[in-house]
Amino acid sequence: MLYSLLKTLHVLGVVALVGNVVVTLAWKLAADRTGEPRVIAFGQRLVTLTDWWFTVGGVVLIAIGGYGAAWVAGLDPLGPHWLLWGQGLFVLSGALWAGLLIPTQIRQARQARDFAAGGDIPASYWRDARRWVFWGVIAIGPLLGAVWLMIAKPA
Numbered sequence: 001m002l003y004s005l006l007k008t009l010h011v012l013g014v015v016a017l018v019g020n021v022v023v024t025l026a027w028k029l030a031a032d033r034t035g036e037p038r039v040i041a042f043g044q045r046l047v048t049l050t051d052w053w054f055t056v057g058g059v060v061l062i063a064i065g066g067y068g069a070a071w072v073a074g075l076d077p078l079g080p081h082w083l084l085w086g087q088g089l090f091v092l093s094g095a096l097w098a099g100l101l102i103p104t105q106i107r108q109a110r111q112a113r114d115f116a117a118g119g120d121i122p123a124s125y126w127r128d129a130r131r132w133v134f135w136g137v138i139a140i141g142p143l144l145g146a147v148w149l150m151i152a153k154p155a
């Protein structure tokens with residue numbers, strides 16, 4: 001019962017995290033394509049908010065549920081390959097997020113505050129927007145890999 005509860009929390013965390021990163025990419029691209037400063041600034045503010053709610057919330061649920069379930073089942077987190085590599089991919093994606101995506105988002109958010117009232121969007125914002133999409137797509141890869149590993153559990 002406790003195991004199922006922890007695994008449910010874990011999977012809810014995966015849904016929140018993976019769902020948020022994929023969907024945010026889609027609607028942020030759509031907002032940017034309007035070229036409308038107020039819409040883009042609003043979208044940028046939501047990127048920050050949804051990151052706190054769903055990305056950080058998802059990571060917390062994944063960690064509590066994943067390590068909790070492993071502990072209840074008597075699984076060594078450094079034992080089975082699927083579990084070890086799943087954690088490795090999780091950390092890799094987190095490193096891309098913390099090292100490349102977050103600094104880019106912070107710069108974008110600062111610039112968006114300046115043009116939120118309808119000013120010009122500087123070229124540096126668009127450079128950061130392209131960089132954010134590029135690394136965002138790359139950072140999703142390891143998460144999808146972790147989903148596959150956790151489900152297929154190859155030996």
Ligand code: HEM
Binds near residue numbers: 062063077087152
């Ligand atoms: C913090 C590192 C992680 C730990 C310690 C961990 C641990 C676990 C454990 C113990 C299970 C239960 C396996 C079973 O009942 O057979 C599980 C299931 C699962 N994990 Fe993770 N996990 C981690 C990260 C991730 C990540 C990053 C993802 C995907 C983004 C993920 C996706 C899943 C999925 C979809 C399941 C359900 C698989 C199934 O029931 O067949 N996990 N995880």
